[in-house]
Amino acid sequence: xxxxxxxxxxxxxxxxxxxxxxxxxxxxxxxxxxxxxxxxxxxxxxxxxxxxxxxxxxxxxxxxxxxxxxxxxxxxxxxxxxxxxxxxxxxxxxxxxxxxxxxxxxxxxxxxxxxxxxxxxxxxxxxxxxxxxxxxxxxxxxxxxxxxxxxxxxxxxxxxxxxxxxxxxxxxxxxxxxxxxxxxxxxxxxxxxxxxxxxxxxxxxxxxxxxxxxxxxxxxxxxxxxxxxxxxxxxxxxxxxxxxxxxxxxxxxxxx
Amino acid sequence: xxxxxxxxxxxxxxxxxxxxxxxxxxxxxxxxxxxxxxxxxxxxxxxxxxxxxxxxxxxxxxxxxxxxxxxxxxxxxxxxxxxxxxxxxxxxxxxxx
Amino acid sequence: xxxxxxxxxxxxxxxxxxxxxxxxxxxxxxxxxxxxxxxxxxxxxxxxxxxxxxxxxxxxxxxxxxxxxxxxxxxxxxxxxxxxxxxxxxxxxxxxxxxxxxxxxxxxxxxxxxxxxxxxxxxxxxxxxxxxxxxxxxxxxxxxxxxxxxxxxxxxxxxxxxxxxxxxxxxxxxxxxxxxxxxxxxxxxxxxxxxxxxxxxxxxxxxxxxxxxxxxxxxxxxxxxxxxxxxxxxxxxxxxxxxxxxxxxxxxxxxxxxxxxxxxxxxxxxxxxxxxxxxxxxxxxxxxxxxxx
Numbered sequence: 001x002x003x004x005x006x007x008x009x010x011x012x013x014x015x016x017x018x019x020x021x022x023x024x025x026x027x028x029x030x031x032x033x034x035x036x037x038x039x040x041x042x043x044x045x046x047x048x049x050x051x052x053x054x055x056x057x058x059x060x061x062x063x064x065x066x067x068x069x070x071x072x073x074x075x076x077x078x079x080x081x082x083x084x085x086x087x088x089x090x091x092x093x094x095x096x097x098x099x100x101x102x103x104x105x106x107x108x109x110x111x112x113x114x115x116x117x118x119x120x121x122x123x124x125x126x127x128x129x130x131x132x133x134x135x136x137x138x139x140x141x142x143x144x145x146x147x148x149x150x151x152x153x154x155x156x157x158x159x160x161x162x163x164x165x166x167x168x169x170x171x172x173x174x175x176x177x178x179x180x181x182x183x184x185x186x187x188x189x190x191x192x193x194x195x196x197x198x199x200x201x202x203x204x205x206x207x208x209x210x211x212x213x214x215x216x217x218x219x220x221x222x223x224x225x226x227x228x229x230x231x232x233x234x235x236x237x238x239x240x241x242x243x244x245x246x247x248x249x250x251x252x253x254x255x256x
Numbered sequence: 257x258x259x260x261x262x263x264x265x266x267x268x269x270x271x272x273x274x275x276x277x278x279x280x281x282x283x284x285x286x287x288x289x290x291x292x293x294x295x296x297x298x299x300x301x302x303x304x305x306x307x308x309x310x311x312x313x314x315x316x317x318x319x320x321x322x323x324x325x326x327x328x329x330x331x332x333x334x335x336x337x338x339x340x341x342x343x344x345x346x347x348x349x350x351x352x353x
Numbered sequence: 354x355x356x357x358x359x360x361x362x363x364x365x366x367x368x369x370x371x372x373x374x375x376x377x378x379x380x381x382x383x384x385x386x387x388x389x390x391x392x393x394x395x396x397x398x399x400x401x402x403x404x405x406x407x408x409x410x411x412x413x414x415x416x417x418x419x420x421x422x423x424x425x426x427x428x429x430x431x432x433x434x435x436x437x438x439x440x441x442x443x444x445x446x447x448x449x450x451x452x453x454x455x456x457x458x459x460x461x462x463x464x465x466x467x468x469x470x471x472x473x474x475x476x477x478x479x480x481x482x483x484x485x486x487x488x489x490x491x492x493x494x495x496x497x498x499x500x501x502x503x504x505x506x507x508x509x510x511x512x513x514x515x516x517x518x519x520x521x522x523x524x525x526x527x528x529x530x531x532x533x534x535x536x537x538x539x540x541x542x543x544x545x546x547x548x549x550x551x552x553x554x555x556x557x558x559x560x561x562x563x564x565x566x567x568x569x570x571x572x573x574x575x576x577x578x579x580x581x582x583x584x585x586x587x588x589x590x591x592x593x594x595x596x597x598x599x600x601x602x603x604x605x606x607x608x609x610x611x612x613x614x615x616x617x618x619x620x621x622x623x624x625x626x627x628x629x630x631x632x633x634x635x636x637x638x639x640x641x642x643x644x645x646x
Contacts, residue, residue, distance in 0.1 A: 033558045103551065109330075120330045124266030125508070126550035135550055163318040164265070166509035166518060166549045167486060174415065199322035204330045260503035264584050266510065266547035271503065271587065300460040301499045318507035352587070 002052060003059045005248030006039055006073060007082065008066030010103035011130075011215065013038045014242050015046040017057070018249035025049035026242050031066060039070035059252040063244050065103065077251050079244060080108055080119045086247025087211055088114025090237050095207040098226075098234075099243070100197060100216035102130040107201040120203040126165040128196045130216040135165045136189045139172045140182050147186060148221030154187035168192070186221065194225035206230060213240045257301055261312035262320045262352070270321040271352040272340075274310050278348035281307035288343035291316070291323045310348070324351070363526050364517040366394075366599060369624050370409040370427055378406055378434045383641055386439045387464065387633020388421045388455065390448030393485025393513060394599065397424035398630035399432075399439065403638055407432055410626050417448030425454070441641035443633035447486070447506075459636050461629050462491055462502045468632030469595055470497025473619040478591040481581065482628065483600035485513035488581065490588050497632075501588045508548075511580045513599045515549045516606075519573050522553060523566045534570035534605030541568050543576035552576065570605065578609035585614070595619045597628040 002024070007014040013031050017024045027046035029038045039062075047054060054072075062073040063082035077085075079099070087094045087110060099106040105128045109118040122128030126135065137147040158180055162168035168189070175185050201210075210232060216222055217240040227234055239246060262271035276299060286294045293316040299305035316323045327338050335341060341349050378384055382402030389396045391413060398408040409428035413420045421444065425436060436454060444452030445464040452458070461482075469480040475495040482489040487506035493499050509515045520527045541564075546552040556569050564572075577600075594616045600606055601618075602625065611617055623631075 033561055118330045120325075122267055124546065124548055124551070126548050127265075128267070131550050161315075161318075163507050164509050164549075166514055170514070177415065196319070196322050199325040203325040203328060257499050258501035258588070260501070260587055262503075263505045263507035264580075264587075265508035266551065269587070301463050301502075 001253060002057050003061070003249045003252035004043065004046070004057050005082070005245040005250070005252060006043065006060065006062040006070050007242070007244035007248060008035050008039055008062060008064035008069055009101050009215070010065050011101070012241070013042045013066070014245040015039070015042040016242055016245040016249045017046050017050040017052070018246070018253055019050065021253070023239075023246065026239070026245070028241070035066040035069040036071055040072070043070070043072065059255065061248040061252040063248045075252070077248055079104070080106060080116055080121070082244040082247035082251065083213065084108055084110045084116045084247065085114050085250050086243035086245070087213070087237070089246055089250050090239055090243065091209070091211055091235060094209045094211040094235060096201065096204065096210040098197060098201055098210065098212045099214040100130060100212070100222070101214040102134070105129050105197055105200060107197070107204045109204045109207060118204045120200045122196070122200060127163055127168075128193070128200070130214070132165045132168070132193050133189060133216065133219060133222065135169055136172055139169045140176070140185060142182070142186065148190070148219035148223075150183055151186035151190050151221035152224060154181070154183040156184050158184045158188045160188040160192045190219070190221040190225040194222060194229045197226060198229040201230065206232070208232065209235050211235045211237060213237060213243045215241055259301070259309075259311065261317045263318060267321070269352050272312050272320060273350040273352065275348045276301065276309045278346045279309045280346055281309060282345070283310070284343040284345065285310050285340040285349060288339040290339060291326060293320065293323050294340060363520040363524060365412075366527050366602075368411040370407070370430070371624070372407040372432055373405060376401060376404065376406050378432065378438070383638050384434070384439045385634045385637035385641060386425070386442040387630040387635070387637060388425060388442060388444050388452045389446040389461065389464065389627070389629035389633060390417050390421050390444065390452060391446045391484055391486070394626055395420040395424040395446075396627045396630035397421070397428040398627055398634045399428055399434065400631070400634040400638065403635060405623070405631065408624065408627050408630065410624050413448070417451035418453045420448070421452040421454075441637035443637040443640070445629050445633040456637060457640060459633060462489060462499055462504065464629045464632030464636065465489060465597065466491050466493040466499045466632065467497040467635050468628035468630070469493065469597060471631050471635060472621050472623055472628055473593065473595040476593045477595050477619060479585075479594045480628070481585065481594070481596045483511070483513065483581070483596065483598040483606075485599055488512055488584065490585050492588050492591065503584070503587050505584060510547045510549050510552070511577055511584065515577065516600065516603065518549050518553055519556065519570065522556060523569060525566060525570065528602075530570055531574065531603035531605035531607070533567050534574040535608065536567045537571045540575065541572045543579055544572045545576075547576075547580060574603070574605035575609050578606050578613055581610055582613045590614055590616065592616060593619050597625045599626055601625040
């Protein structure tokens with residue numbers, strides 16, 4: 001049986017094709033301003049990679065903030081439900097999932113069956129999501145992909161007071177004016193966002209094993225800060241950006 | 257006077273309200289709060305006032321959603337059970353969320 | 354002093370100063386001052402016997418003490434009055450503890466209520482101060498004493514900073530944003546994101562869809578007005594109502610706000626950004642009199 005999971009994130013659309021309990025293919029496309037078209041493109045790419053046509057897919061479930069956009073979906077599931085199911089599929093020992101995406105941060109407690117026990121979400125505020133690091137990288141004029149590694153070269157701690165991405169941008173500019181080394185500012189930025197995510201994880205409780213997923217899991221600077229804050233090791237699955245899509249595809253298979 | 261400390265942002269309303277007419281400046285809330293969010297300050301809203309009042313510390317007022325999270329398990333809680341609210345005998349403390 | 358308009362500084366609002374045409378500080382009364390050092394603007398007000406004598410309103414520099422000094426220097430310019438002749442000074446605002454010549458620092462909430470009472474009269478019960486990096490809602494009694502307040506300085510939405518982001522994005526001068534936002538035949542739906550970062554991406558999307566600048570500004574001004582209205586719900590709005598701070602000069606936000614609240618804000622001939630500094634000067638006078646007794 002072939003099913004598909006479409007995770008329409010704020011920044012990227014991720015598609016997973018699942019064939020008889022195995023991931024057959026994955027594809028991604030930038031969401032842009034037209035999520036529906038982006039989903040269409042990523043879906044076609046994934047089908048091509050899996051070597052099957054649209055008619056072979058029995059059910060398509062969408063998730064993510066733009067889950068209502070894809071025209072070809074059969075159903076939708078919540079991001080929390082998709083993450084929980086997805087992590088159970090890839091890493092069944094995980095009990096706490098931390099998902100930090102471009103515009104949302106989530107902490108989810110899951111049981112041994114991949115069911116959601118508890119969750120906390122930060123949404124609609126850039127301070128608790130990837131958009132924060134992105135805006136700060138721009139303010140410091142450092143390419144996003146270099147931002148994390150760069151922050152690890154910091155040698156001293158500097159305080160960051162702003163809790164809003166817009167105010168933090170002004171704060172960053174004034175720190176630069178005061179000749180504070182950029183790597184130290186970068187470190188402070190990663191610590192600030194890790195601090196907010198940690199509080200959210202504390203709200204659901206920290207039960208090992210703890211997995212970190214979502215696009216921001218690619219940022220090594222954030223990962224280091226979060227590990228320090230949580231005082232434990234984090235499991236980062238290889239498919240960290242596809243967990244939601246995998247979960248949606250699994251739910252599609254399970255409901256058939 | 258009702259002093260509202262906290263903020264409203266895209267994710268919601270997060271305010272701790274101290275009724276300064278009820279607050280007696282005992283400071284029990286400041287010791288009860290496990291996150292060290294509260295402090296006693298001079299009553300700057302009434303230049304004739306003689307007793308201090310409880311207030312949310314400046315460094316926490318912009319992040320109380322996060323500072324207060326450990327006291328607010330995700331699976332629901334009662335505001336009356338919060339350590340600061342419980343510790344306040346005159347009933348001057350309220351949480352909006 | 355009036356700054357020359359530089360290149361692309363759309364956020365650069367107009368600074369101002371004023372001296373009473375018919376008062377003389379040499380009259381022998383109590384000379385008191387209030388300095389409100391905000392994160393974006395700094396005001397210095399000098400009063401003689403509780404009457405407004407002169408004021409200056411300028412952009413805050415990188416250093417609070419220097420900004421306080423500069424604002425005071427500008428306020429006193431051409432008056433013949435010097436700082437050492439002022440009997441008492443109160444510092445207020447975000448940088449209130451950094452006013453080097455202040456007798457005392459008092460919270461901006463208390464100063465705004467007191468200043469609002471002076472500017473708009475004792476009938477004012479609700480003061481909304483929309484500043485550069487915060488938004489304050491204050492309820493007060495007929496004496497200008499605070500009865501409830503809230504201050505939102507965590508989030509840029511609903512602050513001047515948020516509006517600056519939009520004026521930059523659209524390349525429209527901050528002074529023109531409000532009037533331009535009213536040049537729409539029909540009110541568009543408000544920008545749906547509260548967070549300025551997300552609202553900015555939403556607006557970029559609207560521009561790409563071909564929305565004219567006026568329509569995007571209308572959508573943002575109305576989102577901001579709505580946000581302030583929901584913020585005000587926490588303390589409640591009682592008449593009379595007054596708006597101070599930089600955004601009170603934005604007719605696009607003020608008119609939408611008044612419509613949604615169904616109240617007409619009180620008017621003043623003074624610069625609405627000086628309310629806090631006036632309150633400070635009035636408190637300084639009270640402190641000086643108290644000390645004298």
